[in-house]
Amino acid sequence: MSKLKHLATSDTAVCAEFVFLALVAFGFHRYFQQQKAASSILAKKALAQSQLGSKTKDVVFGKCLSEAQSRPHVFGAEELAGMLNTDVGAAAGGHHKEGAGLSMDRAAEHLLLFGKNQLTPGVKDDVFLMLLKQVFGGLFNIMLWICVACELTLAVIFDGDDTLTPLILSMVIVASGTLQWWTELQAESMMESLQNMQRTELVCVFRNTFQGGKKVVQEQWIEPGDLVPGELVVLEAGDKIPADIRITFCTEGAEVDNAALTGESLPEARTVEVEGEGVAVHEAHNVCFFGTTVLKGKMKGIVFATGDDTFLGQINETMTQCARTRSTLETQIEHFVHVIAYVAMAVGVLSLVANLMSPVQRPIDLILENAATAFFAQVPEGLLPTVTISLMIASTRMVRRKVLVRKIDAIETLGCVSVLCSDKTGTLTSGCMTATDIVTYADGFTSCRCTGAEWAAPVLNASVLSLAQCGILNNSSKPNREGIMAGSPTEVAIMEACTRVFGDDRMQYQEQNPQVFEIPFNSETKWMLTIHADGLQPGAFRMVLKGAPERVLAMCTLVLNESSTVELSDQRRGEINTHLHKLMSGGRRVL
Structure with missing residues (x-):
């Protein structure tokens, strides 16, 4: 017993006891902090419910809401807008008629009903408690x-x-x-990666207000977290889609990148046409999903789901509830x-x-x-x-x-894995397209390799520079708010390759030769046409055509040499076709 008393009163024992008690006290403190945070979330929900009184989603929307959120692609724009207590115009060019959009009062009511447009983060164990559990x-x-x-x-x-x-x-x-x-x-970053897929830039929406006793439509920029079902939003190339949206208007050739949800590396076209009953919502072409990106074109649409009700929110909920x-x-x-x-x-x-x-x-x-x-x-x-x-x-x-x-x-x-199966390209690859070569034809073929840190080419001649000018002008990609080129992967790859030739002069060259007319690329014509004002010759214009080789070559009659043009004879046409097939046989996509 004397040894036990000596052990308990020694300096070492006192220090050990103090450390142990401090760890236990700190552990309980962190545990009660977690419980307090959970109680705070419940209190906020209860406060929001008390502000609504007897109003609930079923009272405000009836059974229409579940239909609108589960099958938005099978309803017309006007019908879906009515189900979400909003109004939308379907005039040509996407102009919304008088009174379109939510009113400020209706938007505030929807915000209380649906909550913030945010994914609910998974319940995370306290870091300190995780350490104690491991030890x-x-x-x-x-x-x-x-x-x-x-x-x-x-x-x-x-x-x-x-x-x-x-x-x-x-x-x-x-x-x-x-x-x-x-x-x-x-x-521990899987849930954080889903949170990072949420848009952070302001969103352009239509709101109707009363001015002089008359409803008028105004464009407003709001936080993406304040979006609610029924909002009418405007999206452009490079924008991250802030909610699940039913498209009511889009320019021809509009495309989105769904790789974040499906792993598909190729862009997907979008339209406003109503889909059939047999088409699943995630396969519909008139719907854009939360967390994906607009690559090409301009769109307007109705928000039909926000936060945890979105397609991405359902994935988030599944990952949260799924036990390891x-x-x-x-x-x-x-x-x-x-x-x-x-x-x-x-x-x-x-x-x-x-x-x-x-x-x-x-x-x-x-x-x-x-x-x-x-x-x-x-x-x-x-x-x-x-x-x-x-x-x-x-x-x-x-x-x-x-x-x-x-x-x-x-x-x-x-x-223990012996065979690993992957569903498609884009799951194991980066999904980023790169222009590997710039090839020109005059009296022969000149190929410039553009995938390395330096150009693997002889000397950049005038024909390469001229082709790079065409690639810069005839291009639909645009820099986003971070200065990174956004748009179709093909357009971005061409722009990056041509920028290597021009360097910092690219933007200046685009400003000197502004675009005055455009026919966007579509799957039927397989080409894209742009017309630009010539900055060096006032009153002159330059037309640039880009597309599938067989379509563009059929429209060509001349070949540009260093300083003159010569006729595109059958012999030269055959040489070009032979070289095209050689490039394609190597797995390249040639434009």
Whole structure:
């Protein structure tokens, strides 16, 4: 007892007790903070409901709302607008008629009904509690800490001389738990990536107000989080779509990038035509989805779903509610630890009984020491650091190959994979198109490789510069608010390649030769035409045609040499076609 009193009052023990109590107190503090935050969210929802009084979605919209959100593509624009308590015009050119859009009062009411246009983040465990769970949680960790306690007891109370072993074992347990915690913390970005898909720029909407006793339509720029079903929004090339939208107007050739949802790397065309009943909403061409991007054209449409009601919100909810499947390694180690625990407890109890029943009388401290030694001798202390360090090494190697490892024990399961199947291009590739070559024809072919850091070409001659000028002028891509080129992947790739020739003079050249007319690319003609005012010759114009080789070549009659033009004879036409087939046979898309 004197040893116990001395141990409890020593400076080391006091420090250890203080640290332990501080950790426990801090853990409870963080736990109650989480509970308080959850209560605050519930209180906000209750306040919003009290402000609405007896009004609910069913009272305001009836059964129309579920139909409008589940099958918006099968209704006409006017019919869908009526179901969402708004009004929309369908005049040519997308001009909205008098009174179109939501009123300020109706928009405020919808905001209380539907809430903010935001994805509900998944419930995340407190970082500190996650660390404590990794260090002290689990049967195997508990057994190891029992071993530490036994060894410390033997060393301090029963005059043992081995104090280094429990210290090293404690450090190993803490280090192993910390490594697992840090790895999982670094990879905890899946839900954050969905949150980052939300638009942050202001959104242009139509709101109707009363002026002079008459309803008038005004354009307003609002935060994307304030969007509600029934809003009429305007989207242009490069804009991130802020909600699920039914298109009421779009320019010819309008395209969106759905790679964020479907993995499809190619752009998808959009129209205003009503789809049939047999078409699923995610396959409809008159709908744009939250988190995707407008690549080409201009669109106007009705918001029919926001926040968690969107297609992306349903994915977010599924990921939040889906429980993580236990890995094979977890199952095997848990089974092994249970077996070891039963064996260790049986050996410890048998050792205690054998010492008590032995004819040789032993003191109680020696009996406890023998039983404790027999117990923790069965526990493989090196198993935890061995498994953790091995998986950490594998995780580090995978990170170098740009593989995100959320749970390091899943690496063992991946090691059992013999065949990996992927659904389509765009899932494993970056989905980014690149122009590999700029090829010109005069008295022969000149090819400029443009995929490396430097141009792999002889000297950039006048024909290459002229073709680059055409690529810059006849292009629908535009810089977004961050200054990055946005639009169709093909247009962006051509613009980037031609910019390599022009450098910083590109924007100046576009300003000197402004576009005055355009026929957008479509699948029927397979070409795009633009006409530009000539900045060097007032009153003169320059027409640029770009498209499928067989369509454009059929319209050509002359070949541009360095300083003159010559007739495009049948021989030259044949040489060009032969070279085109050679390029296409290499897997290139040629324009």
